[in-house]
Amino acid sequence: MKQFHSLKVAAKSREASDAVRIALDVPEELREEFAFLPGQHLPVQVERDGKRLRRTYSICSRRDQWPLEIGIRVQPGGQFSEYAATELQVGDELQVMPPNGQFHVKPEATDGKCYLGVAAGSGITPVLSIIQSVLDGEKDSRVILFYGNRKQRTTMFIEDLYALKNRFPDRLQLHFVFSQEEQEFEVAAGRIDADKLKELHGHFCSGIEVDEAFVCGPDSMIDTVSAALIELGMRADCVHAERFGAPRRTKAAASAESRKDGAEITVIMDGHKKSFAMSKDAANIVDAAAEQGVELPYSCKGGVCATCRTHVREGEVRMATNYGLEPWEVEKGFVLACQSRPVSRAVLLDYDKS
Ligand code: FES
Structure with a gap:
């Protein structure tokens, strides 16, 4: 499972009147993990006043370019983007998860498209x-x-x-x-x-x-x-x-299909198994896990970034929305945990399957 790493801000510059570009230093030993396909994004996290702020930002640099750069548009009232624009300094550290996302190209030297x-x-x-x-x-x-x-x-x-x-x-x-x-x-x-x-x-x-x-x-x-x-x-x-931006939600449709009572969720991460009970009131598997002290990966919680992608090995879940997975991934049993509620009484999710 992908983990957050501390990356140092190598440079910061104004990008248009209401946006910033942040360059992140990726140490040599993490470069393989942070190698990205053009078009992918990064979950970024920071602790502010005891509160965890987590967002997903797209990479703007070209493939194999270091330091790695992201673009952040400053949203009025946006806690992370305003922090990034006004307080974040060169030399500060951000918690960053390796790149993710299916919106990408794989440039091939011989292609002429x-x-x-x-x-x-x-x-x-x-x-x-x-x-x-x-x-x-x-x-x-x-x-x-x-x-x-x-x-x-x-x-x-x-x-x-x-x-x-x-x-x-x-x-x-x-x-x-x-x-x-x-x-x-x-x-x-x-x-x-x-x-x-x-x-x-x-x-x-x-x-x-x-x-x-x-x-x-x-x-x-x-x-x-x-x-x-x-x-x-x-x-x-x-x-x-x-x-x-926030996509349209269809929670009602999902909850109509998912269980009205609780369920037992087991997750496999880094070869280890953990189980927790999901209460009937929990909105989705990521929130249910957090309520039980189990941290599962997530970023946008809007069904977009796919940071919460996992594979349903046993049991059945329903997703409320899916903007982050390709049809072939859904066919193979991958789901977005932040959008999923169980249909079966027991569910086994494999975060190690890619
Ligand atoms: S956390 Fe972004 S899609 Fe689930």
Whole structure:
């Protein structure tokens, strides 16, 4: 099972008017564990005034680049992001879990593909990692990026994108869309939704066959843009999506199917077994474990980051939502513990199975 490690903040810089970039030093002995695929994210934790704050942030660096960098948009009232922007200093330590997530590419030097990135706001963070890694690692591939923001000054990683455009003028197409600034061309104005995506696609992708699309942004954008890409002819399994923000919850549907009384949960972690009773009132397996003093991995608790991924070896559970697992993982019996409640009286979960 993945564990938290203390990583030192190597650098911190302002990124747009309301975001920061944090570079984390990964010591040599942890580099294998922290090796990541472009697009993955990191659970990050800090103790503040006796309270544990845990969030998940996407990596923005290119593959094999150290120190490892993450991008954090400052949310008004967001405890972690405000702490990161105002108090966190170079030399401080953060607790960080190794990279995770299925939204990623595996660059292959011999590939010659066309990638489409569609990002809104801080959704650019994993997409930037993907773009850089593909342009560097696949010399015959090219990338088209549609990137939506309110204004230029709140656009994260704009300098990095222009620098990439300078390095790869023939292989990278950048198209910005702003919702709160006048634009000379209509196509560059507004928010990226299904209609805007089709408009952009019509202008800039006509006659181009896109092999893979990576869509990252708020919950409201993901489904409509992914559906529009499929409508435009892309195969569903070539449209990869990662959402941020709080997704819609469907707790009621899950609780209707799950047990109304308690259950016995056993977990296998690092070769050891632990059991605890899950009360009928516990919202999910992660919370039930915490009530019994058993710490299970988690980060977002929203069904997105998949930090809580585990395998159901015996018994049955139901998930309320799943935005973090691929269909093949669900078919093989993987679940998100933060979204799961038992259906059977006894459940055996294997955290060691990958
Ligand atoms: S903790 Fe993020 S999906 Fe469960």
